Amino acid sequence: xxxxxxxxxxxxxxxxxxxxxxxxxxxxxxxxxxxxxxxxxxxxxxxxxxxxxxxxxxxxxxxxxxxxxxxxxxxxxxxxxxxxxxxxxxxxxxxxxxxxxxxxxxxxxxxxxxxxxxxxxxxxxxxxxxxxxxxxxxxxxxxxxxxxxxxxxxxxxxxxxxxxxxxxxxxxxxxxxxxxxxxxxxxxxxxxxxxxxxxxxxxxxxxxxxxxxxxxxxxxxxxxxxxxxxxxxxxxxxxxxxxxxxxxxxxxxxxxxxxxxxxxxxxxxxxxxxxxxxxxxxxxxxxxxxxxxxxxxxxxxxxxxxxxxxxxxxxxxxxxxxxxxxxxxxxxxxxxxxxxxxxxxxxxxxxxxxxxxxxxxxxxxxxxxxxxxxxxxxxxxxxxxxxxxxxxxxxxxxxxxxxxxxxxxxxxxxxxxxxxxxxxxxxxxxxxxxxxxxxxxxxxxxxxxxxxxxxxxxxxxxxxxxxxxxxxxxxxxxxxxxxxxxxxxxxxxxxxxxxxxxxxxxxxxxxxxxxxxxxxxxxxxxxxxxxxxxxxxxxxxxxxxxxxxxxxxxxxxxxxxxxxxxxxxxxxxxx
Numbered sequence: 001x002x003x004x005x006x007x008x009x010x011x012x013x014x015x016x017x018x019x020x021x022x023x024x025x026x027x028x029x030x031x032x033x034x035x036x037x038x039x040x041x042x043x044x045x046x047x048x049x050x051x052x053x054x055x056x057x058x059x060x061x062x063x064x065x066x067x068x069x070x071x072x073x074x075x076x077x078x079x080x081x082x083x084x085x086x087x088x089x090x091x092x093x094x095x096x097x098x099x100x101x102x103x104x105x106x107x108x109x110x111x112x113x114x115x116x117x118x119x120x121x122x123x124x125x126x127x128x129x130x131x132x133x134x135x136x137x138x139x140x141x142x143x144x145x146x147x148x149x150x151x152x153x154x155x156x157x158x159x160x161x162x163x164x165x166x167x168x169x170x171x172x173x174x175x176x177x178x179x180x181x182x183x184x185x186x187x188x189x190x191x192x193x194x195x196x197x198x199x200x201x202x203x204x205x206x207x208x209x210x211x212x213x214x215x216x217x218x219x220x221x222x223x224x225x226x227x228x229x230x231x232x233x234x235x236x237x238x239x240x241x242x243x244x245x246x247x248x249x250x251x252x253x254x255x256x257x258x259x260x261x262x263x264x265x266x267x268x269x270x271x272x273x274x275x276x277x278x279x280x281x282x283x284x285x286x287x288x289x290x291x292x293x294x295x296x297x298x299x300x301x302x303x304x305x306x307x308x309x310x311x312x313x314x315x316x317x318x319x320x321x322x323x324x325x326x327x328x329x330x331x332x333x334x335x336x337x338x339x340x341x342x343x344x345x346x347x348x349x350x351x352x353x354x355x356x357x358x359x360x361x362x363x364x365x366x367x368x369x370x371x372x373x374x375x376x377x378x379x380x381x382x383x384x385x386x387x388x389x390x391x392x393x394x395x396x397x398x399x400x401x402x403x404x405x406x407x408x409x410x411x412x413x414x415x416x417x418x419x420x421x422x423x424x425x426x427x428x429x430x431x432x433x434x435x436x437x438x439x440x441x442x443x444x445x446x447x448x449x450x451x452x453x454x455x456x457x458x459x460x461x462x463x464x465x466x467x468x469x470x471x472x473x474x475x476x477x478x479x480x481x482x483x484x485x486x487x488x489x490x491x492x493x494x495x496x497x498x499x500x501x502x503x504x505x506x507x508x509x510x511x512x513x514x515x516x517x518x519x520x521x522x523x524x525x526x527x528x529x530x531x532x533x534x535x536x537x538x539x540x541x542x543x544x545x546x547x548x549x550x551x552x553x554x555x556x557x558x559x560x561x562x563x564x565x566x567x568x569x570x571x572x573x574x575x
Contacts, residue, residue, distance in 0.1 A: 080168060085187060086177040087205050090346070091137065092212070098165030099189045099201040101150040101212070102143035104346045106294075110135035110485065140294050140346055147317055148236035148289070150296065150344055154218065155229040155326065156195050162228055163191035163199035183207045196222020210347025211299075211357065216340040220332040227331045230340045232298040233324030234289045235313060238268040250292040250478070251366060254310050254323035258285035263363035265290070266310050271321055276310045286358050287323045288345075293481040293496075295364045298325060299343040299357060348481040351378065365479050373472030374479075381476060391495055392488025395477065395548060399555040402473070403563070406466050470556065477548045488551065495548030502543055504550040509539035511557035515564070 080097030093103035143149045153164035163169075172188040184206050191199040198221050204213035216230050240252040254266045261279045270276055283305050288297035300306065306325045313320040329338045345357060355362040367374035377398070384394040426448060434441040477483060477495075484496040491501055499505060512535035542550050 081171065083171050083187065084176060085185065085203075085205060087185065087209075088178065088207055089210060090205065090212075092205070094171075094187065094189070094203065095143075096169045096171055096189065098151060098153060098167055099169050100143070100165055101141060101344065101346075103139065104141040104296075105137040105139050106210075106347060107137045109138040109294075109348060109481075111138050138294070140296060146236055146239055147320060148234075148296075150232075150234055150298070150346075152201065152214065152216065152230065152232045152342075154197065154199055155231060156197075157227050157229075160195045160226065162195045162197050162226075167191045167194060167199070169199075169201070178205065178207060193221050195226070196220060196224060197226060197228060210345055212344040212346070214342045214344055216342070217337060218329060218332065218340075219337045220334055223334055225331055225333050227328065228338070229326050229328045231324055231326045232287075232300075232342050232344075233309075233322050234287065234296055234298065235320055235322045236289055237317075237319050238321060240291070252291040253289070254321065255288045255290045255295075255364060256285065256308055256310070256323065257288075257358075257360045257363065258282040258308075259359065263360055263366075265366070266323070268321060271310060271312050278308055278310060280309075281305065281307050284359070285325075286361065287325055288364055289323065290364050290366070293479075293484055294348055295345070297345045297358075297361065297364070299345060299361070300325065300327070300341075301343075301358055348484075349479070350481060352382075365481075367472070367475045367479060370468065370472040370475050373469055374476045377469070377473050378476045378480065381480075382482075385482075390488065391483055391486040391548070392492065392551060395495075395552050396555050398473065399552055400559065402466075402469060403556070403559045406469075407563075409465065473552060474549065477552055478546070483546065483548045486548075488547070492547050492551075495551070496546045498544055499547045499550060504547055504554055505539065505542040505545075508542050508550055508554045508557065509535060511554060511561060512539060515557060515561055 080095040080100075082102075083094040083096065085092040085094065089106065089108055091105035091107055092101060094100070095102045141148050141150060151165040153167070154162035155164075156162040169189040169191045172190070174187065175182075175185055176187075178185045184204060187203040187205075189201045189203075198219040200217035200219065202213075202215040202217070204215070206213075214232075218228050218230070220226050234254075238253070240250075251265055253268050254271075255264065256266070256278055257263050258279050260282060264278060266276055266278070283303045284301075285306070285308070286297055286299045287308065288295050304327060306327050308323075308325055310323045311321070313322050327340055329340060332338055343357070345361075349365040351362045351365050354364065380401070381394055381398050384397045385391055388394050388397060430444050430448065431441060434444060484494070486495045487493045488495055491503065492499065516535060542553070
């Protein structure tokens with residue numbers, strides 16, 4: 001029998017490489033080896049909803065895919081009029097062409113170039129470098145950059161052309177910036193009569209909120225009854241949002257939620273292949289576009305029948321994708337008016353606030369398979385931050401609490417490792433003596449383990465039992481927007497960015513190598529070399545990891561070294 005403990009370590013090492021490869025594949029747009037296929041409920045295709053002539057969301061500006069009856073706007077109208085709205089937490093651009101939300105800046109979330117390795121030297125000699133460039137607000141929606149916008153409009157029955165996101169609207173005069181002392185700002189847009197209907201859209205902005213109220217009013221100014229439908233949609237290209245790396249892949253794309261199917265992400269490549277399987281009709285739920293740290297979403301919390309759609313948009317702008325909902329309004333007699341209210345969220349993935357906006361909305365902050373552990377860990381991390389006032393120290397405190405919680409489990413593992421290290425010279429001498437008799441060597445090795453009361457896998461199992469908790473914490477730190485721009489000490493000014501001077505990664509590598517020295521040396525020379533190579537193979541990832549993640553691993557290593565050192569000394573093991 002081979003050394004079982006080394007076999008377990010090789011299995012862990014191999015699985016780690018597999019997971020890294022899987023992360024690399026997902027980062028480069030390839031399918032994951034572990035992602036299950038979406039549940040097959042109902043396939044969304046180009047069929048028109050509820051007997052309507054077409055879904056504008058699935059069409060280009062001219063309505064190419066679904067046969068939208070409305071004509072494309074003229075070139076002059078395509079520009080529309082830009083209306084700039086400013087609140088304390090949002091800087092929004094509306095366009096009178098369809099009343100689209102075409103740009104949203106988040107002034108309380110800044111972005112800018114990371115400091116470079118030689119920036120302090122350059123600054124010392126008076127050279128202006130990239131780190132002197134001022135930070136700018138995060139831009140989430142942007143019709144010119146990511147081609148990312150929020151749209152609404154109407155669908156008529158029996159080929160009736162009603163106002164859509166192609167229709168040029170007029171904006172009512174009023175305030176465009178939230179004044180001091182004001183808590184609300186309202187912007188009203190109105191379409192001309194089209195198909196016997198006028199469409200009025202009212203945006204309501206509130207102080208301190210990333211949610212925009214959007215009220216739709218449909219007025220039948222014609223002579224015949226109409227049964228209009230309201231659609232809301234988010235349209236963007238497939239360019240991933242910032243924040244992911246080859247080793248910290250994050251999801252960018254559409255996501256939907258219903259009480260029946262729960263949270264479901266849709267990959268852009270699945271849309272391209274026509275493999276989108278979602279629940280098509282429900283009386284609850286929401287749609288969103290998700291990226292690292294931020295999201296946009298259309299929310300409607302009333303139990304109202306709606307149809308969901310996810311499509312690739314065909315038109316002049318390539319690689320655009322739409323996710324949205326369609327609501328059928330009551331039949332309107334001539335002169336009647338119907339209203340419908342939605343909420344447009346554009347902002348950060350702050351878990352507690354998201355959970356208050358809509359059922360399941362906090363799931364856009366995706367912890368993956370470790371959610372059951374990650375959620376309570378994030379709750380505890382928030383409590384520690386409330387006490388310490390610094391996310392870096394909160395991370396350290398949380399790792400300390402986890403090490404305390406697992407102290408006796410770790411003590412068992414480290415005690416086993418110490419015993420393995422103590423009997424190492426005896427095992428090595430035996431291997432040299434019986435190197436030509438492998439069967440006798442294994443019998444003698446097991447005899448030594450029995451006499452010395454050493455369990456070869458005793459040092460691995462306790463550590464493996466803890467791995468889900470530390471992986472859950474890993475995803476907490478990777479996914480939490482609270483880490484973004486959060487400083488720790490000195491040179492660490494953003495826990496979500498890599499260490500600009502690589503100090504933490506170098507300390508992390510040194511601590512990993514010291515752990516190898518503390519642990520028992522494998523009798524096999526090749527295995528011994530691999531044990532030294534493994535920390536070096538892993539450490540290069542930490543040079544591009546967010547510094548908050550490296551701080552977490554470094555703290556865990558230091559505490560593990562301290563406990564291993566203490567147990568080794570108590571048992572009289574050298575090193």
